[in-house]
Amino acid sequence: MSVIERPTTGRAATKWMRMTGWRSHTAGVDAAGLVALALLVLVALLAPVIAPYSPILRAGEAFLPPGSPGHLLGTDGVGYDILSRMLFGLRSSIASAAIVITSGVIIGGIVGLLAGSIGGWVDNGLMRLTDLFLAFPGIVIAMTVAAALGASFSSALIGVAVVWWPMYARLVRGEVRSWAARPHLEAAVLAGVPWSRRVRRHLLPGVTSTVVVTASLDVGGLVVAMSGLSFIGLGSPAPAPELGSMAAQGMEYLLQFWWIPILPGLGVLLLALVANLAGDAVRDLLSRR
Template identity: 40%
Template sequence: MSTSQALPKPSKPAVFLARLGEGLRGALAKLAREPLGMFGFAVLIILVVVAIFAPWIAPYSPTAQNLSQALQPPSAAHWAGTDEFGRDILSRLIYGARITIQTVLAVSLIVGPVGLVVGIVAGFVGGRTDAILMRITDIVLSFPSLILALAFAAALGAGLETAIVAISLTGWPPIARLARAETLIVRNTDYVAAARLYGASQLRLLFLYIAPMCVPSVVVRLTLNMAGIILTAAALGFLGLGAQPPAPEWGAMISNGRRFMLDNWWVAVMPGIAILMTSLAFNLVGDALRDILDPRHVRS
C-alpha cells in the first residue's frame, strides 16, 4: 500500500511538459552523434529564421528596380549581385525563402494527413475498401507528377496556390502506400488483439493504436519528400506556372537568369545554390530523422 501513497501527484500539464523535455533531450543527444544531420538542421533553422525576419535581414527591397545598377556582379554592396532590373539578388533570395517554406509546409500539411488516413484505413479495413483505395492510389501514382502539376496549373491558372494544390495532388500516394504497409504489420500484432478483447472501438484502434506506429516513418518520408517538393515547385516556377513575377520565387529567378547565363552567371547560379542547399538540408534531416525516430535503423 505504501508505494501508491508515496507516488507524488503532479498536475497533468507539468508531467506532460517534463516528458516532452525528456523526449527532446533524448532526440538532441541522438542528433549530436550525426554531424551531417546536425548540419542539415542548422541550415533549415537558418532558413526559417531568415524567412520569418526577411524584412529586417534583407539589405534591399526585393522588388525595387534600379536600372542604373542592373546586372552588377557580386560585390560588397550587392553580395549576390543584381539582376536585369537592378534588384538585389540576395534580398530576393531572402524573401524567396518565405515562398519556399510556405510551399513546403502547405504541401506537407496536405499530403501527410491525406496519405496517412488513406493508407491506414485501407490497411486496417481491408477487403473492398482496401482494393478501391489502393487502385485510386495506383492510378494517381502512375501520373508523372510534374506533368500533372503542369496540366493542373494550366487548367486553374498559374500561381503559388495552384502549384501547391498541384504538387499535393501527386504527392500523397507514396505516403499512403507506406502507411498501408505499416498498418498491415501492426494490425496483426498481439497488442492490437488485446485491445480488441478489451473492447476498443475501430476508431480507437485506428487512431490510438495503429496511426502512432505509422507516424514516424511517414514523417521521415515527408521530410525526404520535401526536397522533391522544392524541386518541383522550382520547376513549376521555372516554367512560369508557379509564383508570378515580381514575387521572388527561386525557380522563376533561375528562369529569368537563363537569358544572361553566359555573361552574368550569378543571376541564375545564386538561386540555384539556394535550391541546392535547401533540398540537400531536407535530405540530410530526413536521413537523421529516420535514425532518431526509428530504433530499428542503428548505425554502426
C-alpha cells in the same frame, strides 16, 4: 573483420560502430544538418526584416556584380537586388514544402488509415483510387493541373499536392496492415475493443514515426519540384521572388552575367541539400529510439 565490411544488423553492427566511431560521426553530421535547416528557416521567417531592399522594387543599376557596394550578391537585368529576392524566394520554397507535406500527410494518412484498418471493399476502393494517381508520372500531372488553373503560387501548390498524397496513402496503409497483424492487435479485435480506440491507441502511434521520417526526407524533393514548376513558368508571375523563376529569367544572361541565373540555382541546391541532411538526421534519431 575489415573496416570496409560494415555489418548492418545485430551485435556485429553495434561492435563495428563502436570500433569505427561511425555513430559519433553521424551524430555530428545529423546535428549539423538540423542546425543548418533551423538557420535557413529562421532566415526565411526574418526575410522582411533582414532583406536590404524590397524584392519587387528596383534597388539600383542593372547588372551589378556580386560584392558591389550595397549589393552583396549583385543585381539582375532590371536592377532588383538578388540577395533580397533570394531571401524571399527561400521563404516561398520552405512555405510551399511545408504546405504540400502537411496536406499530403493529412489526406494520404486518412486514406491509408481507413484502407488499412477497415479492409474489404473500403481498402480496395481507396487503393484503386490511389493507384489511379500513381499510374501517371507525377510531374506531368502537376504540370497539367498547374497549367489548367493558371500560373500562380497556389496553382503550383495544388498541382504538386495532387500527386504527393498517394505516396503517403500507400505508406500508411502498409504500416497499418503490418501493425494490425500483430498479436496484441488481433487480441484487441477478439476482445471487442472499438475500432476508434484501436486506431487511437495502437495504429496511429505505430505509424507516426515512419510518416515523420518520410515527410522529413520529402522536403528536399519538394523544393526541387516547386522550383521546377516555377522555372518553366507555372509558378507566381514576375516579379514575384521565386528561386526557380529567378533562375529561368536570368538564363539569357548566363554567359555575360553568370550570377543572375546561377545564384538562385545555388540557393535551390543549398536548400535541398540541407533538407536532405536534416531528413537523414530525423531518421537516425528515430531509429536510435
